Amino acid sequence: MLLKKRKETIELIVLRSLNARMQLSKKEENYYSYLEKGFVGEQRFDGWLETLTNDCLILFGIELEVNNSTIQLDALLIYADTIYIIEVKNYQGDYYIENDRWYTYSKIETKNLLLQLKRSEMLFRLLQDLGFPSSVESFLVFVNPDFYLYQAPFNLPIIFPHQIERFLDRLNKKSAKLKEKHSRLADHLLSLHIEESPYARIPQYSFELLVKGIMCRGCWSIDTKIDDRDLICSSCDFVEDVDSAVLRSVEEFRMLFPDEKLTTNQIHEWCNKPVSKKTIRRMLQTKYKLVGHGKSAGYVSCINEDES
Ligand SMILES: [Zn+2]
Secondary structure (H helix, E strand, O other): OEEEOOOOOHHHHHHHHHHHHOOOOHHHHHHHHHHHHHHHHHHHHHHHHOOOOOOOEEEEEEEEEEOOEEEEEEEEEEOOOEEEEEEEEOOOEEEEEEOOEEEEOOOOEEOOHHHHHHHHHHHHHHHHHHOOOOEEEEEEEEOOOOEEEEOOOOOOOEEOHHHHHHHHHHHHOOOOOOOHHHHHHHHHHHHHOOOOOHHHHOOOOOOOOOOOOOOOOOOOOOOEEEEOOEEEEOOOOOEEEHHHHHHHHHHHHHHHOOOOOEOHHHHHHHOOOOOOHHHHHHHHHHHEEEEOOHHHOEEEEOOOHHHO
C-alpha cells in the first residue's frame, strides 16, 4: 500500500523555472539537470514498486532529521520482517570502482554512493527506539539501462537495471502479513518527515530580471505562443489550454515569490500579457479569493491546496 507519494521538491520546481527564465551558471545548470534526471529515475522506479501486490507499506521521498543530520530516503518499504531503504540513481554512462573509490569512465572521481547509502542506513538505525518490528536492509538501485559499473564486487548491495525485475519478484514473494505495529511505525516516520529548506542551493533572482512568459508544460521551455485559446510550445509543439497554462504560471509565481502579493497586474506581466487583464482577473477568480481593497488588494488561495 502506498502511504506517501513522491512530489517534485520545491528546489526542483524553482530551478526548473529559473532555468527557463534566467541564465544559470554552468554549476547551477548541472545541478538542475542532476535533479531533473534524478526525479525522472525515481518516478520510473516508483512505477515499478507500485506494481507490488503483497502486504507492504511504501513511503516515497522521506526526509528525516536524526542526531542533527538529515537523511533523505528515496523509498522506504516496510515488510513484516524487513524494512528496505532504497536509494535510486538515474546515472548514465560508464563508471568504475577502484580501491573503494568511484570514478567516471574519464577517470574523474565521483561520490561513493555506497558510503552515502551506509550513512543513511546507520542514521536510520538510530531511530530504533521507535521500535522497529523488522530488520533493516538497504539497496542502491540504478534504473537507467544505459549505466554500467566496472569492477564492482558481486556482493555489493546494488541492484543493476537488468536485475530490477528479479528484485521485485523477490519482494513480491514475501507473504508475511503486516501488523498494527508496522502501521504505527509508518505513521510515526511520516510524522517525523521534514520539509526541505529549498532555497539553500538556489541562485538569487528577482521579478524584474526574470524573462516573462508562460513555460511549456511538456519541456519547460519559455518559448511559447498563444494561438486563440491554446498555448503552443515552439520547442516541442506541446499544446495546452490557455486557462490552465495561466493558472499553472500563477502557482509558479507563488512558489518563486511567496511573499509577493498576487494581483491581476502582476500575473498579466508575469505571463507576458497573453490575454487581457479582464480575462486574467476572471481566471484568478476561479481559484483565488480577493482580499483587501484598492491598492492593498490581492488574491489568496481559497481552496484546499491538496485539492488544487
Ligand atoms: Zn515544450
